[in-house]
């Protein structure tokens with residue numbers, strides 16, 4: 001377990017699911033975690049849930065990754081308190097549904113998915129890069145999906161008959177953002193990677209489809225958030241192993 005005492009980690013979309021458990025795991029390793037959610041009350045409740053359950057430090061901030069003003073205001077708040085950022089996990093994501101096919105997709109709904117899953121992490125990265133650059137060991141993790149790759153033999157882009165079109169396309173684009181930003185930042189200390197948590201039980205009935213426990217999906221993300229300085233940058237990984245995309 002990597003010790004993260006003194007470090008600050010921000011998670012987007014962390015009031016539930018994988019984002020919430022990534023926060024729990026990073027907090028248990030000593031980081032101060034910043035739980036963000038669209039609804040500030042839900043962010044606050046999720047932070048309290050962590051501090052009630054253990055001897056950890058958790059703060060909260062309202063942050064809608066699809067809203068320029070919300071992202072700017074969250075960045076301003078984080079710059080003020082705690083005034084540092086070492087780990088940023090772009091976890092928030094949107095999805096239409098499994099039956100959405102590219103040939104007939106409602107493009108307004110598809111655009112909203114792309115805005116959350118691609119422009120969300122892009123927007124949040126732009127806003128918080130100045131603070132991350134001040135960290136000695138900055139890490140960015142874009143929580144992606146095998147659905148946006150050609151490497152996932154079960155749910156990859158060509159493996160699901162075109163289903164969940166905008167989700168897969170947005171995650172492929174998010175992988176592109178990851179490698180492009182990593183190339184730009186290659187002469188900095190920042191390591192940025194995309195991570196697929198694997199099929200993870202964040203909705204009712206998921207276990208019946210073979211989904212794994214939330215803690216296991218979150219651990220795949222935590223791996224990239226706690227990489228050593230000589231770790232990789234610009235890749236897509238699952239459980240610490242490269243996933244072709």
Ligand SMILES: NC(=O)c1ccc[n+]([C@@H]2O[C@H](COP(=O)([O-])OP(=O)(O)OC[C@H]3O[C@@H](n4cnc5c(N)ncnc54)[C@H](OP(=O)(O)O)[C@@H]3O)[C@@H](O)[C@H]2O)c1
Pocket residue numbers: 012013014015016017018019037038039063064065066090091092093094116120143144145146196197198199200201202211
């Ligand atoms: N679960 C899986 O099997 C699986 C597999 C592969 C990849 N992933 C990826 O893992 C990540 C987490 O998945 P999950 O299953 O934990 O998802 P989830 O339970 O559906 O949670 C998604 C989170 O994103 C938030 N969100 C949505 N739009 C947002 C916005 N505009 N601004 C801020 N937050 C927003 C939601 O907040 P609200 O509460 O406000 O709606 C929610 O907290 C996602 O990136 C997903 O694509 C999951």
